Amino acid sequence: MNDQYTGPGGHNGRPLVRESRENLSFSVNREVFVSREIFEREQRAVFDRCWIYTGHASELRNPGDYKTRSIAGRPVIFCRGGDGQVRCMINSCRHRGAIVCREREGNARNFYCMYHGWTYNTDGTLRGVPGEDSYPPSFNKSGMGLAHVPRLASYKDFYFASFDRDAVDLETYLAGAKAYIDLVVDQSPSCRMEIISGVQEYHIKANWKLLVENSVDDYHLVATHATWLNYMRNSGVNMSPPKGSGLLLPTKGLGKDLGNGHLTTDNPNYRGRPVARWISVYGEEAKADIGAIKAELVARLGEARAARIADTNRNLAIFPNLVINDGSSVTVRNFTPVAPDLMHVTAWALGPVEETEAQRARRLYAFLTFYGPGGFATPDDVAALESAQQGYASWREVPWNDLSRGMGKNDEQTDTDEEHLRVFWRRWNELMEARA
Amino acid sequence: MNKPLDEVATVSRVEIEDFLFREADLLDNWRLDEWLTLLTDDAAYYVPPNDKPDADHRFTLFTIADDIVRLRERVIRLKDPNCHAEYPPSRTRRLITNVRITGVDGDTIAIAANFAVYRYRRGELAREFVGHYRHKLRRVGGVLKIAERRAILDAHELGAMGAVSFIL
Numbered sequence: 001m002n003d004q005y006t007g008p009g010g011h012n013g014r015p016l017v018r019e020s021r022e023n024l025s026f027s028v029n030r031e032v033f034v035s036r037e038i039f040e041r042e043q044r045a046v047f048d049r050c051w052i053y054t055g056h057a058s059e060l061r062n063p064g065d066y067k068t069r070s071i072a073g074r075p076v077i078f079c080r081g082g083d084g085q086v087r088c089m090i091n092s093c094r095h096r097g098a099i100v101c102r103e104r105e106g107n108a109r110n111f112y113c114m115y116h117g118w119t120y121n122t123d124g125t126l127r128g129v130p131g132e133d134s135y136p137p138s139f140n141k142s143g144m145g146l147a148h149v150p151r152l153a154s155y156k157d158f159y160f161a162s163f164d165r166d167a168v169d170l171e172t173y174l175a176g177a178k179a180y181i182d183l184v185v186d187q188s189p190s191c192r193m194e195i196i197s198g199v200q201e202y203h204i205k206a207n208w209k210l211l212v213e214n215s216v217d218d219y220h221l222v223a224t225h226a227t228w229l230n231y232m233r234n235s236g237v238n239m240s241p242p243k244g245s246g247l248l249l250p251t252k253g254l255g256k257d258l259g260n261g262h263l264t265t266d267n268p269n270y271r272g273r274p275v276a277r278w279i280s281v282y283g284e285e286a287k288a289d290i291g292a293i294k295a296e297l298v299a300r301l302g303e304a305r306a307a308r309i310a311d312t313n314r315n316l317a318i319f320p321n322l323v324i325n326d327g328s329s330v331t332v333r334n335f336t337p338v339a340p341d342l343m344h345v346t347a348w349a350l351g352p353v354e355e356t357e358a359q360r361a362r363r364l365y366a367f368l369t370f371y372g373p374g375g376f377a378t379p380d381d382v383a384a385l386e387s388a389q390q391g392y393a394s395w396r397e398v399p400w401n402d403l404s405r406g407m408g409k410n411d412e413q414t415d416t417d418e419e420h421l422r423v424f425w426r427r428w429n430e431l432m433e434a435r436a
Numbered sequence: 437m438n439k440p441l442d443e444v445a446t447v448s449r450v451e452i453e454d455f456l457f458r459e460a461d462l463l464d465n466w467r468l469d470e471w472l473t474l475l476t477d478d479a480a481y482y483v484p485p486n487d488k489p490d491a492d493h494r495f496t497l498f499t500i501a502d503d504i505v506r507l508r509e510r511v512i513r514l515k516d517p518n519c520h521a522e523y524p525p526s527r528t529r530r531l532i533t534n535v536r537i538t539g540v541d542g543d544t545i546a547i548a549a550n551f552a553v554y555r556y557r558r559g560e561l562a563r564e565f566v567g568h569y570r571h572k573l574r575r576v577g578g579v580l581k582i583a584e585r586r587a588i589l590d591a592h593e594l595g596a597m598g599a600v601s602f603i604l
Binding site: 104196197198199200201202203204205224226227228230231234235344348349357360361364365367368369372373374376378379380382383384387390 | 483484485486487488491493494495496497498499500501502506509510512513516518519520521522559592593594595596597598599600601
């Protein structure tokens with residue numbers, strides 16, 4: 001499967017991403033989805049250079065709370081230390097490498113390595129070494145704490161790690177994505193959102209970049225999600241585009257470039273929002289409550305900002321592998337490349353901490369109507385991505401994916417155009433070519 | 437709510453087994469409209485998340501938490517050729533064992549059973565879904581029906597199972 005590469009960003013001097021503004025063409029070589037060499041190269045050029053989503057502050061409420069997970073291929077402990085500070089430490093004993101915390105989550109006073117019994121405090125410092133007196137004088141216990149990821153920073157409770165010590169600061173990195181995170185966070189009266197318990201972890205037998213595309217590509221909705229559209233129609237929701245509008249969907253949304261490879265859709269809502277737009281799926285009894293949620297937004301933020309939050313859907317892709325879908329519910333979806341043709345997806349639901357039981361139940365119900373491995377839509381996305389991946393076995397004969405949709409339009413780029421997908425690819429290509 | 441098993445006068449394990457085996461046969465043969473007739477008009481269907489198998493769907497994100505309205509819509513979806521995840525339909529085979537009556541409360545019978553469901557699609561290795569059922573059955577006009585259907589997976593994550601796009 002792997003051929004020899006000559007140029008850092010291309011194959012035999014040919015580019016992997018090809019754009020012509022004169023000919024209005026944009027194409028991506030399918031080799032980027034199948035090549036082991038490109039996969040290894042992007043681990044270094046993309047995942048070791050960018051800020052990678054690590055977790056949310058609400059997952060670590062109390063001192064000692066921790067989650068173990070994999071960030072950019074490394075096992076880490078995402079932990080709130082006894083001192084209240086959030087850290088992200090490499091989950092590998094400094095002695096001989098064993099995983100020092102083998103549980104998914106919990107509350108710890110220390111981390112105990114089961115191999116030789118070294119013990120670490122929740123701030124990572126080495127606390128105990130059995131038979132310490134047999135170590136030579138040169139053994140420096142204070143320098144043998146758990147390693148920390150080189151950089152850890154948060155924006156509005158979303159924590160990101162970077163393995164690049166020289167990375168720009170997180171807020172600079174997030175660029176225009178910050179304003180779209182704000183639109184999510186402002187849904188809470190106290191601006192505190194929380195990860196809701198229950199995590200969806202599943203594999204997709206496809207390249208991770210396909211899920212970036214899929215998460216923000218509204219062009220696929222009508223074909224891929226025909227059964228979901230049918231379900232919404234059966235529930236009394238109008239899913240038809242206005243006559244003569246030329247649209248594929250009921251409203252005209254936009255695709256936007258947020259800088260640094262981040263992008264979003266920005267669509268007038270037609271499919272309901274827990275905060276705060278009622279549709280018939282929620283039931284008549286929910287109408288007044290959703291009205292009250294909207295009224296709180298208006299009182300706190302004013303009419304215009306309240307409408308901005310309540311009446312638009314936004315699928316936000318933060319480069320490279322975090323998606324926050326603020327649609328029928330809010331989902332935080334993170335995906336890790338495992339092989340050229342395999343990714344691991346982790347998805348959570350996010351909601352305002354103030355929600356009542358009824359509001360929370362409604363949010364979760366709305367989530368499962370569309371999202372997740374048992375939802376009415378996500379399984380068909382998975383089928384589409386796996387189908388594309390299977391098609392790429394013919395990458396030598398049919399080398400190029402077309403992403404030219406919307407090019408040459410004079411007006412704004414819509415959510416069913418592909419300019420926002422091109423934003424991702426340009427940044428990916430730039431990072432791949434920058435790595436000599 | 438569970439009463440001692442010696443009060444279980446109106447149902448036998450054999451009857452429950454026959455019921456579950458018939459249900460499995462309908463599902464494995466994609467006779468989904470007939471399968472719906474096994475459910476009460478207020479039935480619910482749950483697949484809890486792998487990390488919180490004992491959780492309540494009102495507070496925790498499940499894999500599936502359908503009321504009867506959405507469950508009927510799920511069947512409409514599964515019968516539609518545009519249900520791409522299940523078109524062509526998977527071949528499934530479910531093995532159901534260790535059937536027990538765990539309690540009776542009025543007309544509601546709580547039952548438990550283990551399951552292994554093998555799912556086959558063309559060109560793919562088999563995907564195995566292993567776990568246990570915790571159902572609540574109810575007699576409606578003398579006929580056993582499912583009022584609550586809970587399929588709890590043993591795996592720590594869905595992982596290579598991928599999606600739960602068929603009725604588990």
